Amino acid sequence: MIETKKLSAGYGKLQILFEVDVGVRKGEITTIVGPNGSGKSTFLKTLFGLTTIYSGKIYYKGEDITNVPPYQKTCLGIAYLPQTNNVFANLTVEENLKMAGYTVPDEELKDRVDLALSVFPEIQGLLKRKAGTLSGGQRQFLAMATALVRKSELLMLDEPTAQLSPKLAETIFNKIVELRDDYGLTILLVEQNAKRALEISDRGYMLISGRVAFEGKARDLLEHEKFQSYFLGLVEVE
Ligand SMILES: Nc1ncnc2c1ncn2[C@@H]1O[C@H](COP(=O)(O)OP(=O)(O)OP(=O)(O)O)[C@@H](O)[C@H]1O
Secondary structure: OEEEEEEEEEEOOEEEEEEEOOEEOOOOEEEEEOOOOOOHHHHHHHHHOOOEEEEEEEEEOOEEOOOOOHHHHHHOOEEEEOOOOOOOOOOEHHHHHHHHOOOOOHHHHHHHHHHHHHHOHHHHHHOOOEHHHOOHHHHHHHHHHHHHHOOOOEEEEEOOOOOOOHHHHHHHHHHHHHHHHHHOOEEEEEOOOHHHHHHOOOEEEEEEOOEEEEEEEHHHHHHOHHHHHHHHOOOOOO
């Protein structure tokens, strides 16, 4: 679905990613884990076109989209949900949902909003509330719901469970699984809660200092000695 080939990128002259090869398969959940500052968020930003690319390529459905600007990527079906500022704070929940489908005819927009609300009933009673007044979890639900209204095919989520209670985080993980299983979305996830994220994932990548340290089936990664050691803090990963 989306694939990078030897992708090197950063901010201005500050290089963060070094020849990163990642492949995200259609209909799967792929998770990127790694220590703080290893470049996980930068990788998502780079895929969406928000950093400086020095070399390498990004392919989406086989097409080279390395130099395609963010708004066109949205039109291609790519949704990027950053950790914060992922909704319009000054608009109501309802306005956010309608904005996501502003090019869609009214009748169809209504169907899409109804569908999004059936997946995220948590925001059904909040339609007239300004999005800026929502809790972190409710805002995350709304952000994911707007991707459904837009009919995005690839959803890139940057730490969607950050600062949420364990119970709410679990609900978010369940929604992500639902989006894959019931709506066929392809998901690329960056998560601090690496263990739980890999448990719901098909494939995983570990990024260390801007390089892919290892990759594989999520289950294999969970059982990988290096991974276990790293996350249990038993040994240093080189
Ligand atoms: N806008 C920016 N300008 C310059 N440097 C940045 C910018 N954003 C991030 N960085 C730097 O890029 C490096 C990688 O950061 P990034 O946020 O991608 O890591 P991460 O793996 O997502 O970390 P975390 O788990 O802490 O969110 C860090 O050294 C960070 O300071």
